[in-house]
Every structure is written in C-alpha cells, then in structure tokens.
Amino acid sequence: MTQYALLIYGRDVDWSQPEYATEMKDYDTFGRENGASFRGGAALHPTSTATTVRVTGARGGDVVTTDGPYAETKEALTGFYLVEAADLDGALKIAQECPGAWDGGVEVRPVLELGA
Template sequence: MPLYAAITYTADVDWTAPEQADEMAEYGAFSAGAAAVLRGGAALYPTSTATTIRLSEKGGDVVTSDGPYVETKEVLTGFFLLECADLDEAISRAAEIPAAWNGAVEVRPVIPMG
C-alpha cells in the first residue's frame, strides 16, 4: 500500500511543556486509533530551536542562521507517516489529527527511496 505523509501545521509551541499535556493526549489518542495504518511520525521542537542552512552553490560554503526560514502564524510542527489504500483513506485519517482542528494538515504521497 502507498505511504502518505500527514504534515501538521499549528501554532509554534513547545509540545513538551506541561500546558500542552491535554493536546498531546489528543495526539496520543489519534495515534492509538490509527495504529493499523500508522508507520511513524514525530513532533518537532519549536522553531526557535531550528537552524536554517544555505549553500551558494553545490559544494559551496555552508551558511547557517538561527530559526526558521520565514515567520508564519502556523509552522511545521510534526508529521505522521500513514500507510493507506489510497488518498481518500489518507485524507480520512488525517482529518482525525488534532492539528486539523486548529491548524492544518497537509497530506502528501511519499516517494519510496530504495
């Protein structure tokens, strides 16, 4: 069956903070309910922990900057890897992810590597 990335975009929060415990429990409930199709995933630390890199050309010097590439209201906060029969099933499952209620979930097919 094909794999789909369900990429979450929400407010930029620290998911390890105690005030996020209730919402993290909702994500745990989603994970438990989607166990049959769930193949992986992770929450990301806030964008303040990010490092953006650029190269002027292939093999060029690496230039780094702190933080995300751009500032936005909603940021990439995590992903789930879903193995579903088709896009319709992946969308149905992604609609159960808490990020869909207060942010957005992007569903994208995964290209197998190797």
C-alpha cells in the same frame, strides 16, 4: 499501499510543556485509533530551536547557517506522521482525525519512495 506524509501546521509551541497535556491526550487517542497505519512520526521542538542550512551554488559551495526556520509564517510545522493508506481518500480520512486539523492544518502529501 502508498505512504503519505501528514504534515501538521499549527501554533508554534513547546508541546512537552505541562500546559499542553490535555491536547497531547488527543494525540494519544489519535495514535491508538490509527496506529495500525503509522509508519513513523514525531512532534517537533519549536521553530526557535531550528537552524537552516544553505549551500551557495552547488555541492562544495559556501555553507551558510542561520538560526530559526526557513520561513516565517503564522503557523509552523509542528510535527508529522508517516502513514500507509490504500489511496489519497484513505490518507485524508486519517488526517481529518488528527488533532492538528482541528486548530491548524494537516498537509497530506504522497511520499516518493527512493531506491532501496
């Protein structure tokens, strides 16, 4: 089985706020229905809480940190799931059930497993 990252892009909101409770129920349903494939995942705080780190040159270079996300876009990375599926088609089937695909997009990308 291969692992896939389901990267959820959508509205940049604080999903912990009560006004999103109904939409979060959709994610709870998605989790119950697909949980056997999950290997990890989380919702992310809004991009306003992000800090970007850059190192000029290479290791040991000057470190520059900036408030906010790496790039400004209409949709933000709002969460992710790490799933296991037999193949890309299986991962795509899971992704289409993700509520993030209904009002945004879910990028499906195979995970490159690094040395143990």
